[in-house]
Each structure stands twice: as structure tokens, then as C-alpha cells.
Amino acid sequence: MVGVSLRFLKEIKITKVEERPEDAWFDLSLRQLREGRVHFYRVRDFLTGEWLFKVCSDRELGRVMVRALKCPPGRRFAQLEGNTMMFQKSVIEGLLYDVISLAQADEKDQIRRRVVGSMEEIPALVKEHFEIKSYEEATGKRAPGKYWVTLSEEGDEKAMIILFLLERVWPISPTSxxxxxxxxxxxxxxxxxxxxxxxxxxxxxxxxxxxxxxxxxxxxxxxxxxxxxxxxxxxxxxxxx
Structure with missing residues (x-):
């Protein structure tokens, strides 16, 4: 199964199309205008189609924000346009964490996100190809409703985009x-x-x-x-x- 799953990830083609060493963006979680490095990526996902992502690196806070700017057509994917995933500094040197939450669609194609509460709920592809830690291990503190996180290297923006796809996109794909x-x-x-x-x-x-x-x-x-x-x-x- 690992060989098959690796093929899945290799079929995701990620191309950097623009670099901005200095730019600004609005961070909704902080309700602030932030500045830092911005990269744009065109992504050809073999499962769902063409995407455009914006990756904003906040050097001051040590955070990286991945935002979906353009999505494939469809009711489900339209709701992900503008969605973000935040990667923040962990207590482990050089690694950023993301609280694992999965998108899910109801019978009316309304999309919601659910924070996973157990290791069994984490998609197999995430467990096989990314390091998983408890929230407490990654941050050194406890927080209600936060259980498991992935860890990514600070500069590995492509891995962060793949995690966006695995957590937010693939769970709601009409095609298996x-x-x-x-x-x-x-x-x-x-x-x-x-x-x-x-x-x-x-x-x-x-x-x-x-x-x-x-x-x-x-x-x-x-x-x-x-x-x-x-x-x-x-x-x-x-x-x-």
C-alpha cells in the first residue's frame, strides 16, 4: 500500500510561478496586515484538477500561511476558495506544526471542518508520509479541542500544499x-x-x-x-x- 500511496503523491505536480521577496497580506486569524515573503504555486492535482496557491511566510512570527486562491469547478471546491491553513513554530527546532482537521461534506454539499480526535481518524496518506505528534508534544502546552498535528520543515512549502490537499481537498473529492x-x-x-x-x-x-x-x-x-x-x-x- 505504501508504494501505491507514494504514487498518489508523485502524481501531484507543484510548480512555483511567482516569487515576491517582500509583500503584504491580511492575516484573518490575527486581524492584522502582515509582511514577508510570498510565493505563488500552480498545482495540478491528479485527483481533483488545477489549483492556485499563495504561500505567505511571516518571518517575524515564524508562521507560514497556505491559501487556496483558485479551485477546480464544483460546489464543494468553490467553498475552499480563499481557505487557509496555518503552520506555526513548534518546540522542535526547524519544524512547523499544523493542527490536523479534515474537511467533510454533508448531503447538501456544505463543507465543514472537523479536528481529528484520535490517531485512527488521520488519513493513511498523512500518517505514512508526514511526522505526527500530539499537540502537547509539538507545542509544549495543552489546548482544548487540539489533539494531533503534522510537522513540516520550515522551508518545505510544497509539503504544506500537499497537506492542504490531503486534509481539506481529497476528503471531499467526488472521485475516489x-x-x-x-x-x-x-x-x-x-x-x-x-x-x-x-x-x-x-x-x-x-x-x-x-x-x-x-x-x-x-x-x-x-x-x-x-x-x-x-x-x-x-x-x-x-x-x-
Whole structure:
């Protein structure tokens, strides 16, 4: 499972698109205008789509704020636009902590956040790839309603963006990781076959991934609708991206 989960994270493409050594932003938690270094990142998340993040480093307070500026379309993701995640100095030298809280959607697609109260509630990907400590271990103090935190290196802004995705975005994704991985495997298969015969895709997908014909058909329809494949003629498939 660790190998599969690592592949998930490698499929998140994070590119820094702008650097501002000195800039300002409004910190809602402090209700203050703050100054420091600001970076902008374009993120291509294989599960949910395209994002734009702003990362603000407050050198004076030793805090880093990650803010989602632009989200993929959809009712759920629209509610995350403008949302922030704050990373603060821990008692461990060089590490910042984030209190783990997960987004969840109700039957009306209203998004809320819930602070995790036990280790079992923390997503497996977070536990496998990030250091987890109790709030008391990370800060040297106790606070009601704060239980578990992640630890990130001070300068690792990409890791902080990934944590935003894992805690705030992936839990509310309409598409599951398993479904998306099947699509990726199918795309890799079609690329490997170049101009692939549909019957070959059925056969190899069954042999390599255990997919039934109806599963492959559903995935092909989804890939075609998203503009990733086309059918140049009856019985053939080719990739577009």
C-alpha cells in the first residue's frame, strides 16, 4: 500500500510561478496586515484538477500561511476558495506544526471542518508520509479541542500544499483515489499501445489490473468526456494529453 500511496503523491505536480521577496497580506486569524515573503504555486492535482496557491511566510512570527486562491469547478471546491491553513513554530527546532482537521461534506454539499480526535481518524496518506505528534508534544502546552498535528520543515512549502490537499481537498473529492488510479492505469496502458485497439485495451486491462469490460467502458467514457482520449475510428482509441 505504501508504494501505491507514494504514487498518489508523485502524481501531484507543484510548480512555483511567482516569487515576491517582500509583500503584504491580511492575516484573518490575527486581524492584522502582515509582511514577508510570498510565493505563488500552480498545482495540478491528479485527483481533483488545477489549483492556485499563495504561500505567505511571516518571518517575524515564524508562521507560514497556505491559501487556496483558485479551485477546480464544483460546489464543494468553490467553498475552499480563499481557505487557509496555518503552520506555526513548534518546540522542535526547524519544524512547523499544523493542527490536523479534515474537511467533510454533508448531503447538501456544505463543507465543514472537523479536528481529528484520535490517531485512527488521520488519513493513511498523512500518517505514512508526514511526522505526527500530539499537540502537547509539538507545542509544549495543552489546548482544548487540539489533539494531533503534522510537522513540516520550515522551508518545505510544497509539503504544506500537499497537506492542504490531503486534509481539506481529497476528503471531499467526488472521485475516489481508487477510481482515479484505475483511470491513470488505463491511460498508461493506452499510451503504451499508442493507437490502441479497443479489444486490446479490454484484454490487457483485464490481465494487468483485473478490470472487467464494463469497468473499462465506464472509465473510457469518463476519459473521453474529460478530453484525455478520443476514438479516431470505430474500434480504436488514442490519447490526447
Amino acid at each position: 483515489l481508487e477510481e482515479r488510479l484505475k483511470s491513470i492505469n488505463l491511460m498508461d496502458l493506452i499510451k503504451g499501445l499508442e493507437r490502441a485497439k479497443t479489444e486490446d485495451v479490454y484484454r490487457v486491462a483485464g490481465e494487468q489490473f483485473g478490470l472487467r469490460k464494463e469497468d473499462v467502458d465506464a472509465l473510457l467514457v469518463s476519459l473521453e468526456r474529460s478530453g484525455q482520449i478520443e476514438r479516431p475510428e470505430e474500434g480504436y482509441i488514442k490519447t490526447l494529453k
